[in-house]
Amino acid sequence: MKVLFDTSVLVPAIIVNHPQHSVCFPKIQSAKSRQIQGFISTHSLAETYSVITRLPVQPRISPQQAQSIVVDILQYLEGVPLVVDDYQAAIAQMATLNLPGGAIFDALIAQAALKAQVDILLTLNPNHFTRLGNAIAHIVQVPA
Template sequence: MINKQGLNLKILFDSSVLIAAFVESHPKHKNALLFLTKANNREFELLVSSHTILEVYSVLTSAPFKPKITPAIATQLIESNIKTIAKTVTLIEEDYFNIVEKMSGANLSGGIIYDAIITECALKTKADEILTLNPKDFLRLTEGTSVKVSSL
């Protein structure tokens, strides 16, 4: 997939898409797995924030999935489906303080700050799109930017 500049499309996945791709019983599993397969086939550049990696591990190992996902299985899923396929996006100290300033300036509070971390990663890497199952906060956070928000 090519973006408007003729470059490979950059899509940043949030944790909800990755979890859906990894868990067969998830209602969005087939759609999420399709996008992960496209990323594996290099149809676009997959981006994942470092925060998302930790969130995926936390959810996989603590949610009541049947069968239970052990820490070893969660690690294997992350290594074979994120580490080997995606570009991991990290932020620096200054980025975190900028996020706090942006949130304060927009009078936003609470858990939306974690989606702001993902959004900042998308902006930092000039991602074309954020793919999520929870678009509401991302739509607010990307308003006025070139980053598109898509939901499965």
């Protein structure tokens, strides 16, 4: 089983006192134990760093701790880099669907899922992805 993890699942999996930790952590553990093949969009690496260094938790997560967390993530999730053609495909999909603005970042994560040919795009924000067309909508799942 090939699973691409959205940032919305990674952050709660990492942050023990996050309200969604109990449903997200086991999914990450499945990737760590190689029960599933885990993937992450390279965009989500930067997004995870950004989110965890801004969380209102005590003690705050320092940039150095966040870097260490990202390095650790790459031990069990394979990064899916996007190239110019991937960006063009995501932008074309956005234009076709008449979607403006920040939805492009979800489209890039969706493009990484398509590129890696994953079975599941795991997210806590299914509506961000199901609106991007049938190819993505069919693989979107929420951790349960």
